[in-house]
Amino acid sequence: MPSVSLDNADTAASNDAPVPDDHLMLAYASGDRAAFDTLYARHESGLYRFVRRLMGVRLSSEVDEVFQETWERIIKARASFSPERASWRTWAFTIAHNLAMDRLRLSGREVSFYAHDEDGDGLEAGMLFSRGVLRSEAASHPSTEDIAFWRAAGRRLLACLDELPDEQRAAFLLQQEEGFTIEAMSLSLDVGFETVRSRLRYGLQKLRACMERYLTALGRTA
Known part of the structure; x- marks a missing residue:
């Protein structure tokens, strides 16, 4: 070295x-x-x-x-x-x-449902909701009146993440929060490329279903 x-x-x-x-x-x-x-x-x-x-x-x-x-x-x-x-x-x-x-x-x-705020970082998680579940820039600069919505959406997302199978939650967090590519996850975790991609796909499907009422409020389809 x-x-x-x-x-x-x-x-x-x-x-x-x-x-x-x-x-x-x-x-x-x-x-x-x-x-x-x-x-x-x-x-x-x-x-x-x-x-x-x-x-x-x-x-x-x-x-x-x-x-x-x-x-x-x-x-x-x-x-x-x-x-x-x-x-x-x-x-x-x-x-x-x-x-x-x-x-x-x-x-x-x-797997259980837990509604939690993680010491008030619901708004931070709301930004993750926008990026990972919606794949939108809608919440990049929320107005004052939108903050309550994004905070509630973030708390819900944290609860939805807690419901995911461990491997799907890990893949979502590594990609959406930490910026890992599918290739990087596949190599570092010694898991096949298609396996990682499947974990992400199924995890996102479950998150969209879990976040349905917030998606509906935004005029989005899950």
């Missing part, structure tokens, strides 16, 4: 551009602790949100533990990281995905 220091990474990057994740991880593997601190600050909230939504309400008490275990795995595996195989972000989210899925399998998780 090539040795990269954070100073070298900074030199390679422009003065205004942030140091790429891959460079930071290589620098950390070479002993630069500050590089890890930068990675953690950059991805802490995204990884935590992904783990929390993937595990759902039933396992909410285990989210913190899985989140911490994810970073422990990243630290322990730092010497094995290779950007030629996968980007740091793909690599890290795959670790989080696998740990969360292991917990879900061990728990014998039953």
Whole structure:
């Protein structure tokens, strides 16, 4: 594995551009602790949100533990990281995905409906609803009078996500929230391309059915 220091990474990057994740991880593997601190600050909230939504309400008490275990795995595996195989972000989210899925399998998780607001991020989830379920830019800049609608839609979407089979929920979150392509998911999760595409298709069909009244309110067909 090539040795990269954070100073070298900074030199390679422009003065205004942030140091790429891959460079930071290589620098950390070479002993630069500050590089890890930068990675953690950059991805802490995204990884935590992904783990929390993937595990759902039933396992909410285990989210913190899985989140911490994810970073422990990243630290322990730092010497094995290779950007030629996968980007740091793909690599890290795959670790989080696998740990969360292991917990879900061990728990014998039953599908249930839970209406929840996740500490008020219904509006954030409403934006996800617009992108992932509607595939529309309608909610990119909501007016003041629309905020209540999108917040309610977001709370409903979080509940609908909790009803999805684990694999379909994971595929949806990786694509819609984290920007993974089908090809990236197939390679990183070691699952066939068509299998990933099927998970996304069926997951979206179920989400549209679950969100039907909000789609109807927007004049959309599910």
